[in-house]
Ligand code: NI
């Protein structure tokens with residue numbers, strides 16, 4: 001499994017020969033100006049919630065790639081009504097896709113579209129694929145529901161928001177990594193705007209002091225699991 005960070009909460013995941021994009025918000029992110037959305041491959045686009053900083057580039061990429069948009073029922077329905085391929089899910093449900101098993105799990109946040117349309121309730125994803133399992137938390141507060149995840153899935157990586165203000169901060173993300181029983185963490189949802197700027201060295205040290213590995217990737221770079 002290969003995971004590429006495209007800035008903010010945007011991820012590319014290659015698993016079992018399938019290309020997945022998560023929450024594409026790239027074309028308006030000055031820090032991701034070197035990423036060309038027209039070059040990104042996508043068989044599936046996973047959306048955690050409907051906020052503009054998670055869906056901005058969905059329509060451009062899905063129009064070009066014909067990717068299947070996977071999200072909660074309301075977000076899937078919104079794009080389905082516009083003629084895009086979509087797959088609706090809801091909290092607690094799983095589906096076996098080409099790339100592996102995907103579960104939509106709870107997040108504590110909100111989820112309206114920029115145009116005011118109802119975006120259902122926000123979530124995160126657990127992907128079980130190619131003998132590696134990852135958790136993509138989405139925008140969320142720390143929540144006890146995270147403790148349910150390791151009861152079903154042994155995680156190899158937890159992708160957690162750490163930027164504070166709209167989501168967990170570093171300290172809450174450390175507790176979240178305990179809740180999901182995973183010591184390997186990819187941080188996201190930081191630095192994009194003034195509200196969520198963080199001190200990288202301080203964040204990495206705080207995780208390190210708890211015996212955990214926080215990775216902060218350069219935009220466009222990847223890790224292999
Ligand atoms: Ni949000």
Ligand code: MN
Pocket residue numbers: 009051053054139166189
């Ligand atoms: Mn966000």
